[in-house]
Structures are given as C-alpha cells and as structure tokens.
Amino acid sequence: MFSGIVETTARVVDLKKEEGNLHITLSCPFADELKIDQSVAHNGVCLTVIAIQGDCYTVTAISETLLKSNLGELSIGDEINVERSMRADGMLDGHIVQGHVDTTATCTQVREADGSHYYRFEYEANDEQITVEKGSVTVNGVSLTVCNSRDNSFEVAIIPYTYEHTNFHNFRIGTRVNLEFDILGKYIAKLLKIYLNK
Structure with missing residues (x-):
C-alpha cells in the first residue's frame, strides 16, 4: 500500500x-x-x-x-x-493508494494561476470510476484533491513543490497519465450498483 x-x-x-x-x-x-x-x-x-x-x-x-x-x-x-510502499508505523500524508491503476486519462488543459498550475484530465467514465468534488484521486502516483469534477473529467491544482519534484512539469496537452480512483469511493459505487440491481 x-x-x-x-x-x-x-x-x-x-x-x-x-x-x-x-x-x-x-x-x-x-x-x-x-x-x-x-x-x-x-x-x-x-x-x-x-x-x-x-x-x-x-x-x-x-x-x-x-x-x-x-x-x-x-x-x-x-x-x-x-x-x-508505506510502513505500517508511518504517517498517512496522502490517502490510501493501492498501486492498482484503474485506467488512463488524457491531459486536456494546462493553465497557470498565481504560481500554481491547474491540469484537466479526461477519461472514459463508468459507474465505478468517478471523482467527487474535494475527494481524492491519484494521478501518476501523486495523491491529489479533485476540483471541478465532471462525469468524465476533473481538475487538480499543483503547488510549485509538486510541480518541481514530480513529472507533472513534463505534462502537456495530450499527455496520457495513470489514474487510481479512491478505494472507498469504488467500494461504495460497487455496493450501490449491486443494491440497485437487486
């Protein structure tokens, strides 16, 4: 983990x-x-x-x-x-990440805003691959907070430290990235799907 x-x-x-x-x-x-x-x-x-x-x-x-x-x-x-991998006695600074990528997404927008960078990513959505406003998502292994969440896209804001110390500084429009959606959200979505289809 x-x-x-x-x-x-x-x-x-x-x-x-x-x-x-x-x-x-x-x-x-x-x-x-x-x-x-x-x-x-x-x-x-x-x-x-x-x-x-x-x-x-x-x-x-x-x-x-x-x-x-x-x-x-x-x-x-x-x-x-x-x-x-995280030590059992370590601090959970990000969120629970399994290292099991769900899908890929394409970067569709990059914009600067007062020293930070905003990136929008689009992906092929399904019932179990969703983002929620202010929820967590992992992009190329980076734990991030979702903003401007849509059915098949979302944005993330990147602070200068993350921009410099990860491969985000290489992202351009068209860059393909790995996504892992929040595990708690995936379990809830799956349970709702099972319950509603009964």
Missing part, C-alpha cells in the same frame, strides 16, 4: 521486451536502499524489484499492466514518479 506522496523521480535507462512483458531499468537515488522482491510504485503502478545494480534497479510490467497504464509508452530518458 502507498500514500501517493511521491518520494522522487527515477529515470528510465533501459527497456527490454520479453514476450508480453517489459523489463524497466531505472536510475534512482534510493536504489541502493532497495531489496529484491520489494514493492515500488511507478507512476502509480505497483511493481516488484527483480534486480539491483549500483544506482539502478529493474522491475517487470506484465501485458495487463501495459494495457491498463502508460508504462507501455515509456522511452529511454523518461522521468517516472516513484514511491516505496
């Missing part, structure tokens, strides 16, 4: 396809602190460390992950938001 508080960014240094899988090697400041079989969130996707060498480590994304996320679009040199 994660909190959506990105620790740093890692840079893609190698990509290797093996049948339907993609092995991703990243250069990361905390690589020497990792262990084999450890879980790390990459743009919000929980992946397992399979190899470590110096300041680099490798994870594997399976075909299902590549279909549901933006990891299949990676290129050498790309910047990825990374977060190690």
Whole structure:
C-alpha cells in the first residue's frame, strides 16, 4: 500500500521486451536502499524489484499492466514518479493508494494561476470510476484533491513543490497519465450498483 506522496523521480535507462512483458531499468537515488522482491510504485503502478545494480534497479510490467497504464509508452530518458510502499508505523500524508491503476486519462488543459498550475484530465467514465468534488484521486502516483469534477473529467491544482519534484512539469496537452480512483469511493459505487440491481 502507498500514500501517493511521491518520494522522487527515477529515470528510465533501459527497456527490454520479453514476450508480453517489459523489463524497466531505472536510475534512482534510493536504489541502493532497495531489496529484491520489494514493492515500488511507478507512476502509480505497483511493481516488484527483480534486480539491483549500483544506482539502478529493474522491475517487470506484465501485458495487463501495459494495457491498463502508460508504462507501455515509456522511452529511454523518461522521468517516472516513484514511491516505496508505506510502513505500517508511518504517517498517512496522502490517502490510501493501492498501486492498482484503474485506467488512463488524457491531459486536456494546462493553465497557470498565481504560481500554481491547474491540469484537466479526461477519461472514459463508468459507474465505478468517478471523482467527487474535494475527494481524492491519484494521478501518476501523486495523491491529489479533485476540483471541478465532471462525469468524465476533473481538475487538480499543483503547488510549485509538486510541480518541481514530480513529472507533472513534463505534462502537456495530450499527455496520457495513470489514474487510481479512491478505494472507498469504488467500494461504495460497487455496493450501490449491486443494491440497485437487486
């Protein structure tokens, strides 16, 4: 489990396809602190460390992950938001994030406002993938507060620190991002669907 508080960014240094899988090697400041079989969130996707060498480590994304996320679009040199799994005795600074991406969204607007940045994202909505005003959503692994929520889109406001220390500073109109909707909202939506269809 994660909190959506990105620790740093890692840079893609190698990509290797093996049948339907993609092995991703990243250069990361905390690589020497990792262990084999450890879980790390990459743009919000929980992946397992399979190899470590110096300041680099490798994870594997399976075909299902590549279909549901933006990891299949990676290129050498790309910047990825990374977060190690949350300790049981740690503070929950963001919100409960599972590292299980629900879908992707497309950035449709970027605007500056008094030093901050607003981003609008559009996605293919369904009954279980919803945002609510002032609720939580995870965008590329970053825990954020929803504003201007619509049926298939929402905005988030990014403070300068988040802009500088995550890959948000690379987002442009057309950028595809990973979304994980709030787990509590998903359970409530599912229960309502079951109850109403009885």
